[in-house]
Amino acid sequence: MVDARATMPEITQNTLYLTTVGTYVARDHLTLQVEVPLFPEDLPAGERPRATRTGVRTVSIPIHHLESICVFGPSTISPPALDLCWEKGVAVNYLNEWGRLQARLTGVFDTSVSLRRLQFRAADDPGKSLAISRQFIAGKLQNARNSLLRAGRENIEEGECKNLNQVTEALARQIRDLRSQPNLDSLRGAEGMAAAHYFSVFSLALKQQRQEFNFTTRSRRPPRDRINSLLSFLYALVRHDCVAALTAAGLDPFVGYLHSERPNRPALALDLMEEFRPWLADRLALTLINRQQLGVSDFKEREGGAVEFTEAGRKKVIKAYQERKMETLNHPLLDQNYRVSQIPFLQARILARYLRGDLADYLPFVPK
Secondary structure, three states, X not given: OOOOHHHOOOOOOOEEEEOOOOOEEEEEOOEEEEEEEEOOOOOOHXXXXXXXXXXXXXXXXXXXXXXXXXXXXXXXEOXXXXXXXXXXXXXXXXXXXXXXXXXXXXXXXXXXXXXXXXXXXXXXXXXXHHHHHHHHHHHHHHXXXXXXXXXXXXXXXXXXXXXXXXXXXXXXXXXXXXXXXXXXXXXXXXXXXXXXXXXXOHHHHOOOOOOOOXXXXXXXXXXXXXXXXXHHHHHHHHHHHHHHHHHHOOOOOOOOOOOOOOOOOOHHHHHHHHHHHHHHHHHHHHHXXXXXXXXXXXXXXXXXXXXXXXXXXXXXXXXXXXXXXXXXXXXXXXXXXXXXXXXXXXXXXXXXXXXHOOOOOOOOOOOO
């Protein structure tokens, strides 16, 4: 049993999302003053110069309520406001319109040098990297399988249920076979094959709007259909939370095990988020579509075939994601209920304990 509860403070991961182009953030003592420009509703987002705004809506946010800020597109945070963020440990993240992380600004913070040394040594050890990566993938595949089992129970079409059952059985075999993979390359290949099986029946979990949200395969950078656009954006939000969790635990989010290291690529955050994709991002995507909280009007197609959110659509997803993070789940390892927003922090600390030698293996999060 991991004794993380004694060292786990009450975490309230409040993230400020700036989605309106031209937003300005200033400082007023220990408060951020957020000035959001108002434009005519019928004016497209790409045609909103400063001169066309009809007013400003101001929101005051005490700095101690925030853990991080996510800026989508061109907005401005004043130097005094940035200084306050750095002083209070609030990270400022700049993302493009699809939610891809472009820059992350943080102040100088205390780090666990000994923990990071252990992290780097493990990354240089092929055997240890393989062991950690195997657990990340095992968690992802088990959560993906559980999601498809749920879809099968809720589906009344015999043929579709048969397809779902075939994939869940294939995923079960692939989970068992993970320990036979001799190196990272073969492990990545196994993960890729399992992901292909999973997404081959992903659309069968849709109960509504199947025609409007037609899905055949994953496409990235840029996404080529509405579901891919939704998934990519949700993955970006989860990735941000994993970067924050790893940083808080004293780990370097850019030195990973499963994902290869590249400039500006948070490899360890990508590793950690694997187990979160099916049960957090994918399930929320399906919920938003099945409940018809998102529709065709929330997306737009750009020249070249890329599909992206409208400003209103992006706000709907962020709101739903924040609400989801406030729900509670039982952590099987700790046998205690936590908010969804706390789970990445717990998993980052479990990973840190494994690297320190306190645990025999890293244990991914698999909700009951």
